[in-house]
Amino acid sequence: MSLDQGARSRLDTLIGAHEVTLFMKGTRQQPQCGFSSTVIQILDTLIPEYQTVDVLADSELRENIKLYSAWPTIPQLYVKGEFVGGCDIIQELFQSGELAATFGIELPKPGDVSITISDAAADQLRQVLEQQGGPGRDLQLSIDARFQANLFLGPAGGDPTVVESNGVELRMDAVSASRADGLSIDVVDTPQGPGFKINNPRAPGVRPLSVGELKLLLDAEEAFELMDVRTVAERETSAIEGSSLMDDEQAARLEALPKDAKLVFHCHHGGRSQQAAEHFAALGFTNVYNLVGGIDAWSDEIDPSVPKY
């Protein structure tokens, strides 16, 4: 039994459609096997977005991918069209740092990472360590590919990066450390009582842009993307010159841009565009703006010839 040409080219297309494709049992949210789950955890640590293909949903595909890869087990990881390996190999490559390098993540050298722990946070952390610390319960920080930071006590695996501030030592894996430089930890009051607040200036986020700033950007003829996320009908009523209507095709085009591309989103008042902007920030884009006040503010303050509605 060998793979027919049609099946082979379908898999070529599937794998070629994304930089990273994982053939797995189940989905990213609900892996159906321990090996697939392990690989998902590793990928979530390294990259914000990747394609997963559930082989349990398609028994033909499940057999075909084994022949295609000359690999008998699931999960299987492809990066840039190249077969990387199954669960064991992915774990090895992750621990050695090679997988991070495959994704273009530069791991920091010791001493490259500095963080700031406030006096109040240092007191609290020392209390936590006194009460709950001990062997195998080191203070650790992990930062995933979406820059979600997690402070916890547990055994530090591998060869952790140790960063000290205000007399408190934090341990991080190398990938988290690559995202931690400049991070600060403070204590804030929340409705549930005092909690740690982690502020990471490297985290991609959405920045506000005023209509005045947008005018300057447009006048400067600097290259950037101005995306209109309203409906077609709204756009027919009025539009900002130089903007493009966001549709599936445009979304795919934006997703393929370099992650430092400047993206500006606008809608009627700034609510819908904030959500669109956050989506792109979560994909790893670092230069994302939301037009405050939307096209309504643009009509009021910049160009009264743009009809209000």
Add this chain to the structure above:
Amino acid sequence: MALQILNAGENGDAEKISDDLRGRIEAAIEGAEVSVTANGPGHFEIRVVSSSFEGLSRVKQQQRVYGAIAELMAGPNAPVHAIDKLECLLP
């Protein structure tokens, strides 16, 4: 029509399947020294020594072996359920 015998691998035919595995690997990788150990129904360990592995990554080495025996591992009634261990070595 006779009923199909499911899970041939569980019917104690380990030796025949081991021979089949060895034969296919030897045919695909010229001059390879192959040993196959049956570990229980459908489960096998394989050790392949070949100078042709020179310069290949571990994944590529194993792909050459798995590629040769894929047919025995395909489908729900495959005679080979799992390769518990696959060693690819240089002479």
